[in-house]
Amino acid sequence: MFLRMLQVMTTEEFARWFASLDDACAEDVAAALDVIEQLGPDRAAPGSRESLLWYEHPSVARFDEANPIAYALEAWGEFRDYARQLLAKLESPRFVSRLERLPPAQAAAALQAVQRIKGATDPRSFWTRMLHAPRARARDADVTDARATLRSAYFAALEAAGFQATDVPAHSRALRELARREPAPAFRVLYGVDVGRETALFVLGERLGRSFYGDSVRRAEATWSQFLAGDLRSTQPMPLR
Amino acid sequence: MTVRTWKSVKAGRLSPPAASRVRARADEQVRELTLKELRQDLDVTQAELAQAADMTQSEMSRLEGRADHLTSTLRRYVEALGGQIEITAVIGNRRVRLTDV
Numbered sequence: 001m002f003l004r005m006l007q008v009m010t011t012e013e014f015a016r017w018f019a020s021l022d023d024a025c026a027e028d029v030a031a032a033l034d035v036i037e038q039l040g041p042d043r044a045a046p047g048s049r050e051s052l053l054w055y056e057h058p059s060v061a062r063f064d065e066a067n068p069i070a071y072a073l074e075a076w077g078e079f080r081d082y083a084r085q086l087l088a089k090l091e092s093p094r095f096v097s098r099l100e101r102l103p104p105a106q107a108a109a110a111l112q113a114v115q116r117i118k119g120a121t122d123p124r125s126f127w128t129r130m131l132h133a134p135r136a137r138a139r140d141a142d143v144t145d146a147r148a149t150l151r152s153a154y155f156a157a158l159e160a161a162g163f164q165a166t167d168v169p170a171h172s173r174a175l176r177e178l179a180r181r182e183p184a185p186a187f188r189v190l191y192g193v194d195v196g197r198e199t200a201l202f203v204l205g206e207r208l209g210r211s212f213y214g215d216s217v218r219r220a221e222a223t224w225s226q227f228l229a230g231d232l233r234s235t236q237p238m239p240l241r
Numbered sequence: 242m243t244v245r246t247w248k249s250v251k252a253g254r255l256s257p258p259a260a261s262r263v264r265a266r267a268d269e270q271v272r273e274l275t276l277k278e279l280r281q282d283l284d285v286t287q288a289e290l291a292q293a294a295d296m297t298q299s300e301m302s303r304l305e306g307r308a309d310h311l312t313s314t315l316r317r318y319v320e321a322l323g324g325q326i327e328i329t330a331v332i333g334n335r336r337v338r339l340t341d342v
Binding site: 007008009010011012014015018019021023026027030031033034035037038039151165166167201202223226227231232 | 242243244245246247250251253254255259260262263264266267268270271281284286
C-alpha cells in the first residue's frame with residue numbers, strides 16, 4: 001500500500017530551478033519531494049491538488065504569503081477533486097445499472113448516501129467552514145474531516161449497492177500542484193504521478209507571487225503529456241525496480 | 242527533452258548533512274499518520290480490524306480516538322494489520338532500536 005515508494009524523476013528545467021534555490025529553500029523543496037516519493041503511488045501528498053486553473057485570475061494567483069483566501073481556495077480545490085471523483089463513480093453506468101436492479105430498500109439506502117455526498121459538497125457549507133477557520137492548521141483539519149465525511153457516505157453507497165467499499169485512486173493521470181506558503185519563501189511545484197509505472201515526474205517549480213501562472217501550468221501539462229506518451233528520454237540509467 | 246533522477250538532482254545540490262536533515266524531515270512527515278489513516282490506507286474496516294485484534298468495534302473506535310497509547314496496545318493494533326512495531330531511540334546522531342519494550 002502506501003509503503004511502496006515512487007521512482008522520482010525531474011525535468012532539466014526543474015533540476016535547474018532546484019539548483020538555483022538558496023540552501024534553506026532547497027531543503028524545504030527536497031523534503032516535500034522526499035515525502036511524495038515515500039508516500040508512493042497509493043497516497044497523494046496532503047495539500048496537493050489536480051485543480052490547477054479553475055481560479056486562474058491575476059488577483060488570486062499572485063497571493064504570495066499566508067493569505068487566508070489562498071489557503072481556502074487551495075483547500076477547496078483539494079476537496080473538490082475528491083468529491084468530483086466520488087460523484088463520477090456514483091454516476092457511472094455500472095453503478096446506475098446496479099442501482100436499477102436493487103430491491104427498493106437497498107436502492108433507497110444507496111441513494112440516500114449519494115444525497116449525503118451531494119449535500120456535503122455544497123460549496124456554501126464548505127466555504128462557510130473554511131472562511132471561519134482561524135488558521136491554516138484548522139483548515140487542514142476541516143478538509144480532512146470533510147473528506148472523511150464524503151468517504152464514509154461513498155462507502156455506504158457502495159456497500160448498499162453491493163460493491164466492495166474501496167476508496168477512489170489517489171492519483172489520476174492529471175498534473176498536480178503542491179504549494180507551500182509558510183514559512184517564506186513560498187513555492188509551488190507541478191508534478192504528475194504515473195501510477196502504472198510507479199513514477200513521479202517533477203516538471204517545474206517556481207516561487208509563488210507570479211502575477212499569472214497559467215502559462216506555467218500549460219507548459220507543464222505539455223511536458224507531462226510527453227512523458228506519459230514516452231517521448232522524454234532519461235539522461236541517466238533508470239534504476240531497476 | 243530529457244529527464245533526470247531526483248536522487249542525482251538532490252545529490253548535486255545538497256551537502257551530505259543537508260541531505261540527512263531532509264531525510265529526517267521527510268521521515269517525520271510520513272510517519273505523521275494517525276492509526277485511523279494507517280488502517281484506511283490499508284483498506285481495512287474498523288470492524289475487520291477489531292475482529293483481527295480480538296476487540297470490540299467500540300474499543301477499536303476509542304483506541305483510534307486516543308492521543309496516547311500503551312506500547313502493547315499499539316503492537317496489538319499494528320500486528321492485527323499485519324505489521325510490526327519497531328521502537329527506535331534517537332539520541333543526537335545515534336539511532337538505537339529498542340528491543341525490551
